[in-house]
Amino acid sequence: MHELAVAQALVEQVDAVIDQHQASSATSIRVRIGPLAGVVPELLATAFPLAAAGSRMERAQLEFARAPIRVRCQTCGEETEAAMNRLICGACGDWHTQIVSGDELLLESVELETSPALAPNS
Amino acid sequence: MCDTCGCNLTPGNKHLAFKPVAQGTTAVSVLKGLLQKNDDQAAHNREHFDKRGILAINLMSSPGSGKTALLEATLTALKGEFTCAVIEGDLETENDAERIRAIGVTAHQIVTGTACHLDAHLVHDALHQMSLDGVDILFIENVGNLVCPASFDLGQHLNVTLLSVTEGDDKPAKYPVMFRAADAMLLTKTDLLAVLDDFDPDKAEAHLRNLANPAPVMRLSARKDLGMDVWLTWLREQLGAQRARVAIGQSRRPAIQSDGMKYHSVTA
Numbered sequence: 001m002h003e004l005a006v007a008q009a010l011v012e013q014v015d016a017v018i019d020q021h022q023a024s025s026a027t028s029i030r031v032r033i034g035p036l037a038g039v040v041p042e043l044l045a046t047a048f049p050l051a052a053a054g055s056r057m058e059r060a061q062l063e064f065a066r067a068p069i070r071v072r073c074q075t076c077g078e079e080t081e082a083a084m085n086r087l088i089c090g091a092c093g094d095w096h097t098q099i100v101s102g103d104e105l106l107l108e109s110v111e112l113e114t115s116p117a118l119a120p121n122s
Numbered sequence: 123m124c125d126t127c128g129c130n131l132t133p134g135n136k137h138l139a140f141k142p143v144a145q146g147t148t149a150v151s152v153l154k155g156l157l158q159k160n161d162d163q164a165a166h167n168r169e170h171f172d173k174r175g176i177l178a179i180n181l182m183s184s185p186g187s188g189k190t191a192l193l194e195a196t197l198t199a200l201k202g203e204f205t206c207a208v209i210e211g212d213l214e215t216e217n218d219a220e221r222i223r224a225i226g227v228t229a230h231q232i233v234t235g236t237a238c239h240l241d242a243h244l245v246h247d248a249l250h251q252m253s254l255d256g257v258d259i260l261f262i263e264n265v266g267n268l269v270c271p272a273s274f275d276l277g278q279h280l281n282v283t284l285l286s287v288t289e290g291d292d293k294p295a296k297y298p299v300m301f302r303a304a305d306a307m308l309l310t311k312t313d314l315l316a317v318l319d320d321f322d323p324d325k326a327e328a329h330l331r332n333l334a335n336p337a338p339v340m341r342l343s344a345r346k347d348l349g350m351d352v353w354l355t356w357l358r359e360q361l362g363a364q365r366a367r368v369a370i371g372q373s374r375r376p377a378i379q380s381d382g383m384k385y386h387s388v389t390a
Binding site for chain 2: 003005006009010012013017021023027028031036037038039067071084085086087088095096097098099104106107108110111112113114
């Protein structure tokens with residue numbers, strides 16, 4: 001449900017990047033989403049065209065980098081992969097762990113069209 | 123987070139910072155939280171609270187697990203001890219705010235229309251429509267929903283997640299994003315445990331620990347006034363802790379801190 005809100009936030013951020021680099025448009029947008037971020041990549045991909053309609057990233061390709069869930073154990077120090085609802089240490093089974101990756105919701109990179117934009121028809 | 127000093131680079135993402143440049147285009151590495159704008163607004167809200175010494179608590183749960191009933195009982199019990207205020211979030215109606223006002227407590231209703239969660243901007247607008255003078259604790263009752271509210275920082279200091287015993291005890295395993303964000307988990311409506319044979323409070327707690335969450339679990343019934351003392355004591359402790367933080371110019375974010383924020387607070 002909230003993926004549209006996330007898509008709108010994404011469009012705003014990419015828009016700022018386009019301005020910042022004085023580019024004409026974005027051709028590719030790469031987003032990194034961990035399963036624990038609470039955002040479903042497929043739903044974000046569906047919502048993105050709605051949020052991007054009429055913008056300078058209308059034709060941009062949205063790519064996802066999926067982040068695996070990894071935890072570091074505070075008891076034994078091992079770093080292991082974990083399941084979304086079992087964030088315990090894969091080595092010793094202790095639940096005193098810290099997330100190393102898997103909760104990201106990041107705008108990773110943007111590819112920009114830097115050639116000067118065509119002058120508007122006068 | 124900032125774009126200049128590289129503090130948004132973490133061990134989890136630094137290998138992504140450089141990318142080959144495609145022909146005719148420039149690749150720009152951004153590495154910014156997608157919800158940065160919301161998070162900035164949330165930080166601003168938190169400054170509002172800290173400046174006034176207010177403790178802000180975000181209540182989250184599924185619809186019908188007793189958030190408003192808990193508030194009614196809590197506000198009644200704390201009357202005369204602290205000044206509280208409430209922000210209510212619902213898709214429609216002013217019903218919940220009216221229930222709170224009936225106890226003589228300031229309440230502002232946010233009607234979200236179709237939005238399934240509150241965000242920092244909605245809360246900010248609400249803050250400007252209420253008087254926070256003299257308020258000790260602000261409760262924000264989020265939209266009843268175990269999914270979306272977990273992803274939006276509102277500027278609160280603590281997340282309290284309710285799980286009523288009429289739901290499944292495996293809810294923390296089914297909704298890990300939500301329960302991982304809890305600074306406290308309340309098992310509510312425990313008076314009904316006697317007639318329910320399929321909810322095991324110990325199992326609910328075990329599922330929470332599987333999410334690597336050390337949050338305290340409190341069992342209570344707001345309607346039957348069971349176990350409320352532990353909750354009220356916890357609230358008093360948290361307000362004390364908030365005042366101690368404010369006195370030394372510090373603040374606190376809810377349980378979940380993204381990678382980057384963790385590194386930031388170390389250097390801040």
